[in-house]
Amino acid sequence: MNIRNCSRCGKMFNYIGGQMICEPCKKALEEDFQNVKKYIEENPHADIKQIAEDNGVTTKQIQQWIREERLMFSEGSPIALQCEKCGEPILTGRFCAKCKGTMANNLTNTFAKPQPAVQQQPVKKETKAGMRFLDT
Ligand SMILES: [Zn+2]
Ligand SMILES: [Zn+2]
Structure with missing residues (x-):
């Protein structure tokens, strides 16, 4: 048992992971989210306030939902989100596609290491046999 205080209503609840809120609040929040999502579709020019x-x-x-990429804004929206890395205008989340790509690459590179220090030498005995000339 992991008893915590709900960050939304303050009640004690059995924390199982994810957001620090109780089940009833989770449900209420999900309803809020659906309302907001629908509202944005119907009012693409409304600002956050x-x-x-x-x-x-x-x-x-709302900002949290944006960071979680659950809310997406259309091009003409007054909600000017910017990539936290390069400042490019974006429609959801925290980073533009380019920066996200770069970060994903960096992550992959980090995971790709460490490489074995001594790399296996490619077998070279077939070099000659492998050399082929175009038949003309
Ligand atoms: Zn609660
Ligand atoms: Zn960026």
């Missing part, structure tokens, strides 16, 4: 007010959620909550 208005979305928060009209849906009874905090702007902080």
Whole structure:
């Protein structure tokens, strides 16, 4: 048992992982999210403050959904999100596709190491036989 205080309503609950909120709050939050998502589809030009007010959620909550890439904005949206790395305008999340790609690559490189110090030498005995000339 891992008893924590719900970060939304403050009640004690049995924490099982993920967000630090109790089950009833999780459900309520999911409903909020669906409302907000629908609201954004219907009001693509609303800014964060208005979305928060009209849906009874905090702007902080909306920003969290954006960071989690659960909310996506259209091109004409006044919500100007910027890549946290290069400042490019983005529609959701924290980084643009380019920076995400770079970071993913860096991650892969990190995982690819360490390589064996002594690399196996390719077998060379077939070099001659392998050399082929075009028949003309
Ligand atoms: Zn709660
Ligand atoms: Zn970027």
